[in-house]
Amino acid sequence: MIFPALEVKNISLEITDGTTKRNLLTDVSFNVDPGEVVGITGPSGSGKSTLLSIIGCLETATSGSATLHGADTLELGTVSGRQAAEIRRRHLGIVFQQPNLLPALTAKEQLMVMSRLDKPFGISGKTWRQQEEKAERLLKEVGLEGRENAKVSELSGGQQARVNLARALMNDPALLLVDEPTAALDTANAQRVTELIVDLARERNTPVLYVSHDQEQLATLDRRIELVDGKANEAELATT
Numbered sequence: 590m591i592f593p594a595l596e597v598k599n600i601s602l603e604i605t606d607g608t609t610k611r612n613l614l615t616d617v618s619f620n621v622d623p624g625e626v627v628g629i630t631g632p633s634g635s636g637k638s639t640l641l642s643i644i645g646c647l648e649t650a651t652s653g654s655a656t657l658h659g660a661d662t663l664e665l666g667t668v669s670g671r672q673a674a675e676i677r678r679r680h681l682g683i684v685f686q687q688p689n690l691l692p693a694l695t696a697k698e699q700l701m702v703m704s705r706l707d708k709p710f711g712i713s714g715k716t717w718r719q720q721e722e723k724a725e726r727l728l729k730e731v732g733l734e735g736r737e738n739a740k741v742s743e744l745s746g747g748q749q750a751r752v753n754l755a756r757a758l759m760n761d762p763a764l765l766l767v768d769e770p771t772a773a774l775d776t777a778n779a780q781r782v783t784e785l786i787v788d789l790a791r792e793r794n795t796p797v798l799y800v801s802h803d804q805e806q807l808a809t810l811d812r813r814i815e816l817v818d819g820k821a822n823e824a825e826l827a828t829t
């Protein structure tokens with residue numbers, strides 16, 4: 590039996606809105622294949638970022654499951670605490686809207702921080718030098734060859750978004766989750782970064798969930814899922 594890389598089944602989240610309870614997400618189900626980039630879209634407040642947080646083990650669903658099939662089969666939607674942190678560190682790449690880069694560090698050092706979190710050897714048992722080579726290789730892949738030693742203040746917004754992306758790839762994630770990573774960029778730069786994400790996903794066979802409002806960017810992706818009133822829009826799914 591061939592599994593999709595990511596299987597999301599009937600994810601629901603009940604939230605408390607003031608004094609009333611309501612379902613922010615209701616029975617959201619979809620699959621993502623290896624190397625496929627799926628856009629998550631929908632009106633503001635429809636739960637896009639929350640869905641990504643559940644799949645990214647940052648929040649837990651009230652019910653349902655999100656299963657990642659890779660070297661290990663991992664349940665993502667319901668784990669919390671130390672187990673969730675371990676899954677994020679080892680298996681997930683998460684890119685938020687704000688790069689949150691450390692101002693005192695160079696581009697390469699932003700990536701090396703990921704290795705430092707995993708002392709004495711890297712995530713996959715690699716030495717410090719091997720991790721350093723990996724950081725250099727990733728920066729080259731995102732188009733930053735020659736900028737490895739530049740500090741954040743010396744990098745443009747587009748370059749910072751690329752460092753942010755490279756950093757999320759340091760652990761060779763089995764799933765990449767990106768939440769409006771180009772919101773701070775002009776249209777041309779935003780489109781280039783989106784195309785880079787699609788290329789990297791295909792080259793690495795990594796499934797990607799990409800939250801965006803931008804129709805032009807969404808058109809670059811393999812397909813899209815629209816969240817409307819907490820439900821995934823199946824009609825849109827079927828036509829894409």
Ligand SMILES: Nc1ncnc2c1ncn2[C@@H]1O[C@H](COP(=O)(O)OP(=O)(O)OP(=O)(O)O)[C@@H](O)[C@H]1O
Pocket residue numbers: 604605606613631632633634635636637638639640
């Ligand atoms: N566990 C929770 N408890 C209460 N409220 C929550 C919880 N999780 C999310 N929310 C609320 O649900 C709403 C939806 O948030 P979310 O950021 O997921 O929407 P979004 O579709 O990503 O919006 P935007 O496009 O504006 O970024 C927000 O008002 C958020 O505060």
